[in-house]
Amino acid sequence: MGDTIVAVATPWGVGGIGVVRLSGPDSLRIAGKVFFPADGERLEKLPSHIVRYGRVCDPRNGEVIDEGIVLVMRAPRSYTREDVVEVQCHGGRVAVAKVLGAMIAAGAREAGPGEFTRRAFLNGRIDLAQAEAVLGVVRAGSE
Numbered sequence: 001m002g003d004t005i006v007a008v009a010t011p012w013g014v015g016g017i018g019v020v021r022l023s024g025p026d027s028l029r030i031a032g033k034v035f036f037p038a039d040g041e042r043l044e045k046l047p048s049h050i051v052r053y054g055r056v057c058d059p060r061n062g063e064v065i066d067e068g069i070v071l072v073m074r075a076p077r078s079y080t081r082e083d084v085v086e087v088q089c090h091g092g093r094v095a096v097a098k099v100l101g102a103m104i105a106a107g108a109r110e111a112g113p114g115e116f117t118r119r120a121f122l123n124g125r126i127d128l129a130q131a132e133a134v135l136g137v138v139r140a141g142s143e
Contacts, residue, residue: 004026031043031103034099054067066098070088
């Protein structure tokens with residue numbers, strides 16, 4: 001688990017907000033190549049559980065993709081007990097796909113299904129029963 005993973009954390013489709021989540025040792029460094037807070041602070045310098053507004057840019061050409069907010073959650077105070085960064089952008093398919101692509105271009109690996117929960121389990125954040133229950137909670141249509 002020495003790599004940094006990324007995935008879209010919200011359902012694909014049209015919505016007001018899309019969330020792209022990173023987890024792993026290089027989350028802040030990778031996100032810092034893509035997200036630029038409006039106040040000029042560097043993501044790597046932000047303390048845990050801080051939100052900043054700014055621009056999302058493609059690291060390959062500097063093109064502005066969108067604007068949004070970033071949420072920094074430093075290990076071990078995150079779902080995976082790793083450094084986690086969430087970028088919240090506009091929820092259209094194009095914007096979310098471009099933000100995901102920018103994070104991959106900056107060095108993250110696209111996560112497989114359930115990989116964030118797997119890391120939470122392997123890092124002792126949740127037990128096996130809780131890990132197995134996550135899918136049920138995600139798919140629940142009623143109480």
